[in-house]
Amino acid sequence: MIINHPLLGPRDAQEFTYLGDAALIERPDWQAEDAHRQFYEYLYLRDNPAGEHRELWFHEQGDRSWLVVTRNTLTHEITHVDLARDVARAKGRSK
Amino acid sequence: MRYSGFKVIKEALTGHRGWTPAWRDPAPQAEYDVIIIGGGGHGLATAYYLAKEFGGTRIAVLEKGWIGGGNVGRNTTIIRSNYLLDGNEPFYEFSLKLWEGLEQDFNYNAMVSQRGILNLIHTDAQRDAFTRRGNGMILNGADAELLSVEQIRKRYPFLNFNDARFPIKGGLAQHRGGTVRHDAVAWGYARGADQRGVDIIQNCEVTGFRIENGVCKGVETSRGFIAAKKVGCAVAGSSGRLMAKAGMRLPIESHVLQAFVSEGLKPVLPGVITFGAGHFYCSQSDKGGLVFGGDIDGYNSYAQRGNLPVVEDVAEGGMALFPGLGRVRLLRMWGGIMDMSMDGSPIIDRTHIEGLYFNGGWCYGGFKATPASGWCFAHLLATDAPHPVATAYRFDRFEKGRMIDEKGMGAQPNLH
Numbered sequence: 001m002i003i004n005h006p007l008l009g010p011r012d013a014q015e016f017t018y019l020g021d022a023a024l025i026e027r028p029d030w031q032a033e034d035a036h037r038q039f040y041e042y043l044y045l046r047d048n049p050a051g052e053h054r055e056l057w058f059h060e061q062g063d064r065s066w067l068v069v070t071r072n073t074l075t076h077e078i079t080h081v082d083l084a085r086d087v088a089r090a091k092g093r094s095k
Numbered sequence: 096m097r098y099s100g101f102k103v104i105k106e107a108l109t110g111h112r113g114w115t116p117a118w119r120d121p122a123p124q125a126e127y128d129v130i131i132i133g134g135g136g137h138g139l140a141t142a143y144y145l146a147k148e149f150g151g152t153r154i155a156v157l158e159k160g161w162i163g164g165g166n167v168g169r170n171t172t173i174i175r176s177n178y179l180l181d182g183n184e185p186f187y188e189f190s191l192k193l194w195e196g197l198e199q200d201f202n203y204n205a206m207v208s209q210r211g212i213l214n215l216i217h218t219d220a221q222r223d224a225f226t227r228r229g230n231g232m233i234l235n236g237a238d239a240e241l242l243s244v245e246q247i248r249k250r251y252p253f254l255n256f257n258d259a260r261f262p263i264k265g266g267l268a269q270h271r272g273g274t275v276r277h278d279a280v281a282w283g284y285a286r287g288a289d290q291r292g293v294d295i296i297q298n299c300e301v302t303g304f305r306i307e308n309g310v311c312k313g314v315e316t317s318r319g320f321i322a323a324k325k326v327g328c329a330v331a332g333s334s335g336r337l338m339a340k341a342g343m344r345l346p347i348e349s350h351v352l353q354a355f356v357s358e359g360l361k362p363v364l365p366g367v368i369t370f371g372a373g374h375f376y377c378s379q380s381d382k383g384g385l386v387f388g389g390d391i392d393g394y395n396s397y398a399q400r401g402n403l404p405v406v407e408d409v410a411e412g413g414m415a416l417f418p419g420l421g422r423v424r425l426l427r428m429w430g431g432i433m434d435m436s437m438d439g440s441p442i443i444d445r446t447h448i449e450g451l452y453f454n455g456g457w458c459y460g461g462f463k464a465t466p467a468s469g470w471c472f473a474h475l476l477a478t479d480a481p482h483p484v485a486t487a488y489r490f491d492r493f494e495k496g497r498m499i500d501e502k503g504m505g506a507q508p509n510l511h
Contacts, residue, residue, distance in 0.1 A: 001402060014404045018394045018509060020348065043506050044437045044493040045344040048335030050397040073349070073397045 003057060003069060004081050015061040021046055022054035022068045025088050050074055056084060098202055117282060118289035123296050123321050127155045129476055130314060130323040132301050132337065133330035134158025136167035136277075136462065137454055139284035139295075140469020141329055141476070143201065146291035148470065149477035154293045155323075156285075157316060159300035163281030166332055169399070169431035170462040171354050171388050173367050173378060175212045175272035176237045179228045182487030182499040183440060184235040189484045190467030191237070191271060197466060203283030205275050206381060211366040212272030213247065215254075215416070216265040221371055225267040232269070242266045250365060253419050261372035261415055272367060274378050280465060304341045304451065311341075311450035327452040327476050329468075331441075332432035334455035336397070341448060345455070346437040346493050348508040351396040351430045352388065352459045353405055357423045359383030368416070375412030377420075384426060387413060391433060391459060393509040400430040433459045439511030440499035443471050443481065443488040452476055453490070458511055 001013035028038035050073055057067045066084035071077065088094055096102075096115055106113050129145060131138045134156050145151035156162075174194050176187035198205050216222045222241075229239035244256060247266050256263045285295055296318070303315040304326070313322035330337050335349055360383050369376040377387035389409035392401045406428065413420045436442065436456035441464065443454050454472045457464060471485035481488070487499055493506075504510040 013394075013402070020395070020508070040494045041344075044346040046335070046346070046348050047339075047344060048348050048395065049339075050333075050336045050349075053395055055395065071394075073395050076396065076398055076402070 001076055001078065003067065003078060005059065005062070005067065006081055006083050007065070008063060011059070011062060013057075015059060016057040016067075017060045019056040019058060022056050022084075022087070023047070024056060025068075025084060025093070026091070052079070098204070117286040118295055121294045121296065123155065123299060123316070123318055124294065126313075126322040127294070128153040128323070129155075129325045129327065130321060131156045131327045131329060132314065133328065134162035134285070134295060134297065135165045135329065135331075136163070136280050136284065136465040137331065137457075137468045137472070138329035139281055139288055140465050141327060141454070141472040142293045142295075143284045143288040143291070144470045145473035145476060146288055146293050149473050151473070151477060152292060154288075155321070156288070156293060156295045157299045157301055157314070157321075158295070158297045159317075161297050162285050162295060163278055166431045166433075166461060167281045167465070168278055169354065169429060170277055171376070171378070171386050172274045172277045172380070172462065173212065173272070173376070174207075174275055174463040175269055175367075176463075177212065177214065177228065177232055177239065177267065177269045177272065178501060179231045180499055180501055183501060184231060184237065186467055186471070186484040186488075187464065188232075188235050188237045189470070190464050193466035193470065194275065195271070197283070201283045201287035203279060203286060205279040205283050207273070207275050208381070209271050209273040210378075211268055211270045212369070213242070213251070213366055214267045214369045215247075215263050215371045216267065217261045217263060217372045219264070222265055229267050238269055238271050240268045240270065242268050251368065253363070253417065254368070255416055255418050258415060274367065274380070276381070277462060284469070301337065302340070306341065306448055306451075309447075309449055311448050323450075325450050325452065325476055327454060327472060329454040329472065331434040331455045331457045331461055333397070334434045334453070338453065341446070341451060343446065346442075346490075347434045347456050348395050349397055350391045350393065350433050350435045350509060351398060351401045352391045352433050353401040353409070353428060353430045354386070354388040355409065355428045356380070356426050357385040358426045360385065360423065370412050370416040373408075373412035373415060375409055375416060377413065377417065385420070385423060391435065391509060397432055398430070399432060433457070435508035435511060437493055437506040437508060438498035438500040439502055439504065441468070441488050442490055443468065443475060443485050444490045445475070445479070446490070
């Protein structure tokens, strides 16, 4: 698989390590009333779709940026790549 | 019809006109006591033991394609019970004992071959870990023996003993481990279940569950609604897809695992060997092909094919251990979809929906578990209580911090 890095262009997926569902960006609030429940679901439960999947890849052998890759789990086709930083900022996660 | 040597000779002399189909092809009835979704090894074994051991009647197995067309036909056929943890080892030893009596039990030649499995040791620390694991196995009634380099050299003289990076320092052997003809497992269980009245319904895809007030009333299928008092799901690999239809999210990701078989060779490899310094394992099939595999590709996938980097990784592992492999040509390679769970161990449990039961999360070790998985799932379906050797395989173990993490990797499915 080739991942089209937003800054570096097309890179071999072998340069990356895989973390999993991009929902892992959205860490729950540890002070919430039901934080126990939220963290259980965050850490252990997955949508695991057959089809389009947004997922986190880390460019470990490259510029060490985290990417949100949209990939089809039935065909392995990659349709969209964003910097995870931009995705998190768009959600107001950091400055 | 009962199969026997006498029957084979009789048919050979009379032109093989007396054989009958091994199972029926029934149309689905309107209602069953128990529906099992998934006509693979685990689903068929569940139906077989439910009918044979637990007196179940009015049972159906629903399969979207043909029976045995999924992971039971795509694995590397190894059986063993060399686990460490208390939640696992009694279960896998129960499974190995069932394998030992399986062919007589279901009157089908599954070619169970206890040729032994050998986990190689390459460092002193690994020897300590394997010694501990061997002791754990013996405590649970399994067999384990720590072998010296000389003992290994006698049986496997062609291994790369003096590799500069990964010299072989010994091995942990389980002599009762081995291989089984995998397709015959599905066929044997199917035939045995069919003989006991189980309806095996192929080309019948489950498209949804009918759930009313938290109770599962049956399943919607490509061949219409079928009512059932209990529904058991045994579709490992596709568990995420199926259970989503019941509104459930699982502690599971689906990943692709590749396997390989070489051209046929004369007998070279007497048992199953595993590399301890990388992920590579190998056995020789009765047809002569070297059957080998390694790691999962590592990203979520429902495609039954993988990518080349893992092929290279497996080949490198093979060459480091078994340099002669470089002269062998690859015949076939394929991929299967694994339910990778959050701790690397399976789930056999009730769900929060009454009447809906789940069996899955087998990671890439489901084949060896087939008999025990079927038996324990049948026990759960028949009695609503877990079998004593499967009590740890609960859904709530993640929330309660009772993970069964053989490799100590944490909640990262692609590392198990």
